[in-house]
Structures are given as C-alpha cells and as structure tokens.
Amino acid sequence: MIYDVVILGGGPAGLAAAVEAKNDGAEKVLILERDRELGGILNQCIHNGFGLHTFNEELTGPEYAERYIQKVKDLNIPYMLDTMVLDMHDNGDLKSIHVINEENGYMIIETKAVVLTMGCRERTSGAIGIPGYRPSGVFTAGTAQRFINMEGYMPGKEVVILGSGDIGLIMARRMTLEGAHVQAVCELMPYSNGLVRNIVQCLDDYDIPLKLSHTITFIHGKDRLEGVTVAKVDEKLKVIPGTEEFIPCDTLLLSVGLIPENEITRNAGVVMDNRTNGAIVGEMRQTSMPGVFACGNVVHVHDLVDFVSEEAVLAGKGAAKYIKGDLDTEITFTTTNGDGIGYVVPQQVAMTNVEEKVTFYMRVRQVFKDKVVNAYIGDQLIATKKEKKLLPAEMVNFKIAKDVLAQYPAGEIRFVVEEAK
Amino acid sequence: MKKDMTCIVCPIGCQMTIEEKADGTYEVTGNTCKRGPKYAINEMTNPTRVIPTTVVIKNAMLPRLPVKTAEPIPKGQIFDAMAVINQVVVEAPIKTGDVVIKDLLGLGIDVVATRTMDKC
Ligand SMILES: Cc1cc2nc3c(=O)[nH]c(=O)nc-3n(C[C@H](O)[C@H](O)[C@H](O)COP(=O)(O)OP(=O)(O)OC[C@H]3O[C@@H](n4cnc5c(N)ncnc54)[C@H](O)[C@@H]3O)c2cc1C
Numbered sequence: 001m002i003y004d005v006v007i008l009g010g011g012p013a014g015l016a017a018a019v020e021a022k023n024d025g026a027e028k029v030l031i032l033e034r035d036r037e038l039g040g041i042l043n044q045c046i047h048n049g050f051g052l053h054t055f056n057e058e059l060t061g062p063e064y065a066e067r068y069i070q071k072v073k074d075l076n077i078p079y080m081l082d083t084m085v086l087d088m089h090d091n092g093d094l095k096s097i098h099v100i101n102e103e104n105g106y107m108i109i110e111t112k113a114v115v116l117t118m119g120c121r122e123r124t125s126g127a128i129g130i131p132g133y134r135p136s137g138v139f140t141a142g143t144a145q146r147f148i149n150m151e152g153y154m155p156g157k158e159v160v161i162l163g164s165g166d167i168g169l170i171m172a173r174r175m176t177l178e179g180a181h182v183q184a185v186c187e188l189m190p191y192s193n194g195l196v197r198n199i200v201q202c203l204d205d206y207d208i209p210l211k212l213s214h215t216i217t218f219i220h221g222k223d224r225l226e227g228v229t230v231a232k233v234d235e236k237l238k239v240i241p242g243t244e245e246f247i248p249c250d251t252l253l254l255s256v257g258l259i260p261e262n263e264i265t266r267n268a269g270v271v272m273d274n275r276t277n278g279a280i281v282g283e284m285r286q287t288s289m290p291g292v293f294a295c296g297n298v299v300h301v302h303d304l305v306d307f308v309s310e311e312a313v314l315a316g317k318g319a320a321k322y323i324k325g326d327l328d329t330e331i332t333f334t335t336t337n338g339d340g341i342g343y344v345v346p347q348q349v350a351m352t353n354v355e356e357k358v359t360f361y362m363r364v365r366q367v368f369k370d371k372v373v374n375a376y377i378g379d380q381l382i383a384t385k386k387e388k389k390l391l392p393a394e395m396v397n398f399k400i401a402k403d404v405l406a407q408y409p410a411g412e413i414r415f416v417v418e419e420a421k
Numbered sequence: 422m423k424k425d426m427t428c429i430v431c432p433i434g435c436q437m438t439i440e441e442k443a444d445g446t447y448e449v450t451g452n453t454c455k456r457g458p459k460y461a462i463n464e465m466t467n468p469t470r471v472i473p474t475t476v477v478i479k480n481a482m483l484p485r486l487p488v489k490t491a492e493p494i495p496k497g498q499i500f501d502a503m504a505v506i507n508q509v510v511v512e513a514p515i516k517t518g519d520v521v522i523k524d525l526l527g528l529g530i531d532v533v534a535t536r537t538m539d540k541c
C-alpha cells in the first residue's frame with residue numbers, strides 16, 4: 001500500500017498535521033509513534049496553561065493532547081505505537097520510511113508525502129560539561145517530570161535546579177508541591193529563559209530564589225549527589241573568583257535547553273538551518289525535499305503548544321496540496337534575521353500558496369524594552385510590530401498580510417529590532 | 422495604592438498595573454484581554470491557583486493519574502489540599518473530567534481527572 005501522508009511522531013504537531021491533511025483530502029494518512037501512546041511531551045506536562053489561544057480555555061497538557069487524539073480517532077486516522085522510525089529515503093515521487101516495531105519487525109512504508117514532527121530532546125549535563133563526578137541524583141528536568149508525573153517516583157528531597165527554562169521552573173513547583181525543598185534555580189544569563197508567568201507561578205509563589213548570573217562549577221559526591229558549588233559570573237559569563245558557595249543537595253535538575261531531534265532529517269539530506277537546528281522551511285512548512293514537510297519543535301523550539309498546532313495546520317494543508325499537485329514551489333521571498341533577532345521561521349515564502357497572511361516566528365537575542373520589530377525588503381519598511389518587552393524566552397509572532405507582501409515582486413525580508421519612532 | 426503585576430492567566434504574561442481608587446474600585450492597565458483585570462483584582466483581594474498534580478491509580482497502564490482542582494483554590498490552602506489529594510487511590514477505567522475528590526477541604530471545589538485511562 002502506498003500512503004498519501006505519513007507523519008513521523010504523534011505529539012501535538014503530528015496529531016494536528018494528520019487531522020488537517022485528512023480534512024483537506026489526503027485519504028491515506030498514517031501516524032508513526034515510538035512511544036506507547038499518542039500525545040508526545042504533553043502527557044508528562046500535567047500543569048495547566050495550554051490551549052488558551054486554540055480552545056479559549058485553560059487546559060493541562062494531557063487534556064490538550066486528548067482533544068487532538070479524539071479528532072484523530074473520529075477521523076479514523078490509523079496510527080502505529082511502539083514504532084520507531086529509523087530512516088527516510090527520497091525516491092523521487094515516493095518516499096520510503098524505514099521503521100521497526102516488536103509486532104512486525106523491520107518494515108518499509110511507502111508514501112507520497114511526509115510530515116516530520118519528531119519534537120526535540122533535552123540537552124544533558126555531558127553536553128555542558130560541569131566538572132565533578134556523575135553521581136546518581138543528576139537528572140534532566142524533563143526526565144524528572146516523567147518520573148514524578150507518570151511513574152510516581154520522586155527523585156529526591158533537597159533540590160537545586162540549573163537553568164531557568166520552562167521545564168526547570170515547572171519542576172521547581174512540582175517538586176515543592178510533592179514535599180521536596182528546592183534551594184535555588186541558577187541561571188547563567190542575567191535574564192530567565194522561561195516564560196514570565198512561570199517565574200511568577202512556580203518560583204515567586206513558593207519563595208524559591210532565582211539566582212541570575214550564577215552557574216554550577218562543581219558536582220560533589222561519587223555514588224550519590226552530595227551537593228553543588230554555585231558561583232556568580234560576570235558579563236562575559238566568566239566565574240567571579242571568591243563567589244563560590246557550596247549548596248548541599250541530593251538532586252540536581254538540568255533545564256539547559258532543548259535540541260530539535262533531526263537525525264532522520266539530516267540523514268535524508270534535507271537542508272538544515274544552523275540557527276534553529278531544524279530544517280529550512282517555507283510558508284507551508286515544506287522543506288528542501290519535495291513532499292517532505294516539518295512542523296513543531298522539530299523545526300524550532302516553541303514555548304507555546306498553541307503555536308505548534310498553528311504551524312502543524314500549515315504543514316498538513318501543504319502536504320494535502322502537494323499530493324494533489326497544487327503546491328507551488330517557486331520561492332518569492334527569503335527571510336533573514338537582522339540586528340537583535342536570532343532566527344526567523346519560515347525562511348522562505350512562495351506567495352502563490354499564501355491565503356491571507358504569513359505568520360513569521362522569531363526569537364530576539366537579548367531582553368529589549370519599548371522597542372519595535374521592523375520588517376524590511378531592501379531599505380523599504382514593510383511592517384512593524386510593537387512590543388512593550390521582548391524576551392528571548394518568548395517567541396515573537398509577526399503577521400504580515402498577503403496584500404502587503406504582494407506589493408513587492410521578490411526579495412529578502414529582513415527582521416530587525418529598532419527604536420520605536 | 423498602585424501595584425505592578427504580571428498576568429498569569431495565559432502564557433502571554435501581560436505586564437499590568439492595578440490601582441485602587443478612593444471609592445474602593447480598581448483600575449487595571451496593560452492587559453490585552455478582559456481576563457487580565459479579573460485576575461489582577463482577584464490577586465489583590467483573594468489570590469487563588471489551580472492545583473495540577475497526580476493521584477495513585479490501580480489497574481491502569483501507568484501508576485499515576487493526572488488531576489487538577491476544577492476551579493482555582495485559595496493560595497494559602499495549597500499544601501492542605503496536597504495532603505488530601507495524596508491520600509487518594511483510584512481504579513481504572515477513568516475518563517477526563519471524572520470527579521476524583523468531591524468538595525475538596527469544604528471549598529465546594531472538586532478535584533477532577535485530566536486524562537482518560539483505560540483498565541488494563
Ligand atoms: C516540560 C515542558 C513544558 C511545557 N509547558 C508548556 C505550557 O505550559 N504551555 C504551552 O502552551 N506549551 C508548553 N510546552 C511546549 C509544548 O508542549 C511543546 O512545544 C509541544 O509539545 C511540541 O510538540 P511536538 O509535537 O513538536 O513535539 P513532541 O510533543 O515532543 O512530540 C514528538 C513526538 O515524536 C515522537 N518521535 C520522535 N522521534 C521519533 C522516531 N524516530 N520515531 C517515532 N516517533 C518519534 C516522540 O516520541 C513524540 O511523541 C512545554 C514543553 C515542555 C517540554
């Protein structure tokens with residue numbers, strides 16, 4: 001059997017893309033998921049704060065996932081669980097997906113279009129290299145989240161958290177609620193990497209100190225963690241001698257960032273963007289490989305699941321258009337990040353596929369107050385977005401109407417942070 | 422009295438300012454939607470939070486079931502609520518929205534399941 005659209009990953013991105021592709025006329029859609037259930041990372045995110053934009057109510061992660069899983073079931077979209085995707089090959093009109101599961105062993109699945117929705121994984125301590133041993137008691141925040149929320153296993157009692165990403169903040173509150181004592185959250189940068197609401201709700205509510213411009217310089221303990229040395233850093237992020245402080249603890253959680261999971265993408269030869277660590281995508285989330293689309297955290301790390309779902313709708317629509325031969329591939333615009341902006345997604349726009357507007361997602365490089373984000377083509381200012389506060393932790397979404405873009409024949413759209421005029 | 426606060430009703434996190442007027446009413450600025458002022462006034466008069474946590478579940482694929490308070494509860498009673506919730510053991514099957522604890526701490530607020538778990 002040849003599928004129309006195969007979705008690699010059954011998280012919120014994969015579920016929303018599958019639903020959209022099916023609704024748009026793709027008949028044979030299949031979701032492949034390596035876990036024992038659909039829902040992706042949302043199954044362990046039991047906290048509330050999901051879906052306010054999509055459903056206009058505040059849901060927990062599992063509730064948000066369940067709404068999409070229900071849609072998949074209502075549309076009778078088949079899915080395979082406990083099924084690991086190993087590889088993807090481009091054979092021109094068809095792609096072959098190499099997968100393995102216990103029931104069928106090794107299989108090759110053929111499809112006209114593919115949507116990549118593998119999400120991301122956490123950076124680990126090895127990746128950041130703190131001196132000391134690697135005793136038990138050192139976890140990534142996401143692993144601890146899975147242990148506590150799904151397996152019911154408490155990693156420890158006296159806790160230090162390195163990194164103020166959202167997962168770290170959420171886990172500071174979660175461990176406190178379950179009776180642990182969180183001594184501090186240490187953040188290398190002079191600002192937090194988490195959403196403001198998480199700092200208020202997870203740290204301030206429980207008087208947990210956030211030590212900005214602090215890092216861990218040594219991990220103590222050989223078999224079990226005994227403590228960490230924490231020190232202050234200067235503007236160049238160098239440790240300031242004499243500021244070291246020993247904090248006894250039995251648990252260290254690392255929340256030092258996420259990396260898109262793109263081994264399959266890279267091996268297949270899809271062109272990547274080293275700013276996002278994801279594929280270069282167009283307005284419908286098409287990649288450099290015709291018929292291959294990507295959306296969600298595998299493209300760039302999202303802080304809000306609502307934007308993941310929004311992006312997945314584009315990819316699902318794009319895949320359905322592609323199999324009908326309706327997807328235009330001629331690139332009208334490319335995008336680039338100017339001063340103050342770290343990256344922009346999508347990196348390319350084919351205007352004939354655009355319906356009413358294009359939403360550009362981007363992240364700023366540092367904290368800005370009372371600035372604007374401007375979009376230029378050449379030296380022509382085409383759109384402006386005002387923000388009271390721009391934070392690296394909070395993705396900017398910048399919508400430009402089709403009418404505005406249509407005034408320009410082609411070119412490069414450059415996004416920059418500038419003074420408000 | 423004037424107070425700066427961050428709205429936490431949704432992840433946008435608007436920076437708001439709330440001011441108590443002489444006549445006892447409040448004026449809120451900086452919000453993007455109407456949920457902001459409601460939250461700000463509540464924070465000044467009776468701060469509350471939804472508590473998402475887990476309870477023990479038997480005969481399901483996993484040993485823990487995620488739950489939440491159906492409504493926000495007073496901030497001061499969070500740990501009392503946790504002590505009660507941690508005593509509960511439920512049996513699969515459970516559906517999202519099923520009441521796991523009725524009338525938590527006499528607050529008139531239920532604790533409900535936030536996912537469906539089949540028997541296995
Ligand atoms: C801890 C945490 C807290 C968050 N809190 C919030 C919040 O409060 N509010 C909010 O709106 N958003 C929040 N988010 C963000 C949001 O949940 C994520 O952005 C979203 O889940 C990403 O969806 P995804 O489908 O791209 O990835 P994922 O959910 O990671 O799904 C990817 C799926 O692909 C599968 N997969 C990967 N590789 C393979 C393979 N080779 N073969 C088969 N399957 C594979 C994985 O098993 C997984 O199920 C949070 C995220 C995290 C991690």
Ligand code: SF4
Pocket residue numbers: 428429430431432433434435452453454455456457458
């Ligand atoms: S005011 Fe509205 S948009 Fe702003 S954070 Fe609160 S709920 Fe969200």
